[in-house]
Amino acid sequence: MSVYNAFHLPTIPALQDRDPVPTGLRIVRSTYRDSVSLMQLSARIAALAGVEQASVVMATEGNLALLREAGLLDEPVSASPGDLLAIVRGATPEAIEAALAEAERGLSAPATQGARRVAREAAPRSLQSALAAMPEATLALISTPGEYAAAEALKALRLGLHAMLFSDNVSVADERMLKQEAREHGLLVMGPDCGTAIVGGVPLGFANAVRPGPIGVIGASGTGMQQVTSLADRAGVGISHALGTGGRDLRAEIGGATMLAALDELAADAGTRVLVLVSKPPAPEVARRVLERARHAGKPVVACFLGTNAKEVEGGGVVAAATLEDAAAMAAALARGERAAPAAATLPAFQDPGLHSGQRYVRGLYSGGTFCYEATLLLSGQLENVRSNTPVSRARELENTWRSAGHTLVDLGDDEFTRGRPHPMIDHRLRNERIVREAEDPEVAVLLLDVVLGYGAHPDPAREMVPALRAARAAAERAGRRLALVGFVCGTEGDPQGLARQETALREAGMVLTGSNAQAARLAAAMVSAHGTAGRT
C-alpha cells in the first residue's frame, strides 16, 4: 500500500452503529487524483444535504478492506487500484444518487478551479484562441494585410462571429464568398475596405464619438458615415448604430449583400427609428433591390446616393438627400417627428479674401474620399472643368494626381498615395507638403481642406496642419497675394481631439471653417465665382 493510499484512511470514519442505512457506490475507472484533491472532494460530498458519510478513495486492496471494516462496503467490488471509488451513505436513494453524481462530476471535470489565478495565459494567437478567452465576443475587427484578411474573416464567420474588414486588397471573388457564407450563417460582413462603423456607441475603425439616439446609418463610405453621424450628433440627435458595407458592396458583382443584411438588422432594431443610407451611386439593379428593401423597413429612410437623381430614389417612405449634410439634417428632422427637409442652403457669410485677378482656381486636398467625391459633384455644378481623382460624370479625370491643373480636387487617401505610407488622416505630412506647393501657384485662389477627427484619426490634426497653413499663407504673401483657406472639421465635441479646440486652432491659423463638407465646397465655389473669373481656362 502506498503512502498515497494510506493517506486516505482518516477520511473513512469507523462506524459505531451499523444501521441498515442505504449506501451507494460508484467506480470511476483508470483515474488518478492526488490524495488532497480526493479528501477535498470527499468533504464536499459529505456536506451535501441528506448525506451522512462519503468517501472517495483509490480502490486499493487496503482501502477496500477498510471500507468493509467500517461497514460502508459489504458487497464485492470489481475495481482495480487504478480506479477511484466513491461511496456514500445517505438518508434517501435520491440523496445518495445526487452525491455520487457530484463525485463523478468532480472526478471527470478538469481541475480548473482557481486556474486563472495561476495562469499566465499566453496572448491568444488566433481568433479561435481569442474566442476561447472571450466567449462573449460578437465581432472580429480585421485589419491585417489584405492577402490574409479574407481567411481571417472566413474563420470569424465559421466561429459564429460577425466580421468587419478594415483591410482592403481583398479580391471580388473572396468578397462574394465571404458575403455568401455570412448570409448562410445569418451574420454580417462589413467590408472589405470598411473604414467606419459604430455599434451600440462603440467606435470601430475610424469613427466619431456620437451620442446614442434613434438614427441608424448604413454606408458604403466611411467618411460619408462620419459626416452624417457627427452632423446628426451636432444637431442634437444621436446614433443607434452605423454599419459599414465596404466600398464595393453596391456594385453589381456583390449585389448589395451587406447593405441588404444591414437593412434587415436595423429594420428589426427597436432602438433605430430612422435609417440613413450613404453611398456613391449604386449599380442600377442593386439600387432597385436596396430601395425595395428600404421601403419595407417599416421606418423612414433617408437615401444619400451621392450624384443620383432624387426621382430615382424617392417614394414609399424613402426620401433622397443630395448631400451628406442634407442626409443628417433630414434624418434629424424625421427623428424629431418633423418633415424631412434639407439643410439650409444659405452660404456662410465670408469676407472678400482680396484675391488678385490671376487667382482663379480651387484646389481641394482631401483625406476623405467621399468628401472629395461630394465636393467634386458640387463644384462641377458651379464651375467649369473640375478635375479630380474621384471623378463624377461632369468632372474630368485628373491626368497626374501629383500635379494640379485648373480646379483640382485630390483624394490623398487613394491607394496611389497610401502605398507604403500611412493614411492622411493619420499622417499629415504628404498633404502638408502639397498645401505649401499649391500656395506657391499664382493661379490658386482657394485651398479646400477636410479635417477628420474621431477614433483612429491623428490625435491632434490642427497641430499638424497649422504650420503648413501658415507657411502656405506666407508663401502667397511673399508673392504679393492673399490665399483663401476654406475647410470644415468632421467631428464632435466628444471626440478625443475635441471639435472646438481643433476649430479654434485652425481659425487662428487663418482658415475659414464651415459646418460641413458641402458648405465648404459651396463657399469655395462662391469665392472664386464672386471674384468673377471662375473656371476660365
Added chain:
Amino acid sequence: MARLVERKLGVLNVGLAQFAEAIATAGGAALQVDWAPPAAGDRDAAMALARLVNAPAIENANRKAFEAFLAASPVLRGVASARELPGLTGRMLLHAGPPIEWARMCGPMQGAIVGAILYEGWAKNADAARALAASGAVRFEPAHHHAAVGPMAGIISPSMPVWVVEDTAHARRAYSNFNEGLGKALRFGAYGAEVLARLKWIETVLAPAAGAALASLGGIELKPLMAQALTMGDEVHNRNAAASALLLRRLAGALVRAAPAPAALGEVFDFIAGNEHFFLNVSMAACKAMLDAAHGVPGSSLVTAMARNGVEFGIRVSGLGERWFTAPAAAVDGLYFAGYSAADAARDLGDSAITETAGLGGFAMAAAPAIVKFVGGSPEDAIENSLRMRQVTLGESSVFQLPALDFRGTACGIDARRVVDTGIEPVINTGIAHRAPGVGQIGAGLTRAPLACFAQAVVALDAQLGRG
C-alpha cells in the same frame, strides 16, 4: 445567429492594435489577437485552414477521436518477442520516425542498424552488416507502422523483447523496446560488444523476469501510474525518475516471486534502479496506445503521431490515414554535456515525441521543474510552455494533471488546424544524440515540431473534404 446589434458588442481585434485601444477608451470590450500570418505566410494554406475552422464534419470527427483518446486505458500487460508485432516478418528492422531508406539515414540510425544485424546474427561483422543493410536484403520500416515506438534510433529487430501495452478500452495493443540506459547504447547507434551483450542480457534475463512478474500481477494500469509520476516531478519523457521508481515498486514483489536465480534478480534490480529512463519506453507505448485509439477517424485533424528519423520530422493525423507529413528535422536548442557542442549533435531523432503528442513531455513541463534547466529554461518558461500548448490542443487531460497549474489537466489532443492557425509549434523535450554512431547522448534540450508538417496536413484535409 444573433444579429450584430442585438447583443452587447465584444470585439476580437486582428491587426491594428490602436483600434482595440479606441474601443476600450470608448468603454467597449476588445481583445487583441497576437496575430501573425497563418502557415508562415502561405496564403493557400491559410485559406485552406480558414475553410476548416469550426467545420462541423471536423468538429464531430475530432470529438469522436478525442473521446477515444481520453477513453483509452493502457495496461502494461507483459513482454513479448518483437516477432509478435503485427506485420514484422523475415529480415525486417523497425526504425524511428517516418519512412527512410538506408542511404539517407543519420549516423546513429545506421549504427543502430549495424548493431541490430549483428545482434540478430545476420552478419558476422560491422562491415558485412553495412553491406547487408545497403544491399536491400533487409527491410526497414517505421516502428509506427507496426504498432510500436522506440526512442532515438528506435531500432527494433525480430529477436528483441518488447513491452506489451494493451488498451483495454479498445482491445488494441502497442509495443516498445526495452530501455538500455544512458551512454553507449544501440539507440544512439553504438554496436560494440558490451552493447550487444547488454541487449542479450535484456532478452534472456530481464525480459523473462519482467514478463513473469507482469503475468503474475495481471498487468499494471499505466494512466494512474503516469498521473502520479506527474505529481512527483516527471513529465514522463525526459524525466522518468518517479515513474521508473513507481514501476519498480509495483514489480518488486512479483519479480522476487517470479524467482529467477538470486544473482540474476540482483542484476534486474540494479539495472532498473540504475536507469532513471527505464520507464520511458513504457510511457511511449502507453502514449502510442492512447493515440492509436484516436487514429483513423475520417475528417479528424487530431495529430496521432509526431516522430523523427534524424533527417525528417513527420506527423500523422487521425483523418488522413497512413500518410506522413514531413519536413526537415530541426536542430535541437539545448545544453550539452562537457566536451560536446551543437556541432556534434545529430538532428532531432526518435519516436519519443509520441509523449508530447499525448500531452506529456514538453506539454507537461510544468510538472517537472527539476529538468527545466537541463532543457534550457526556467520553471516560469516551463509553465508558460504548458499553458501555450492549450492554444493548439482540443482539450485537457482528465487524468494527467499539473500541480503547478493548480491541477489543471495537461493540454492534449494536438489539432493540426490550431497549430497552423496560431503558428505555435508543439514543443518537444528531447535528448540530443551525437551525430556519429555510438557516442551516445551528448545533451538535451527543446525542439519544436515544424509548422510545415501541419500546414501540409491542413491542405490535405481541405482537399479530402472536397474544397481544396
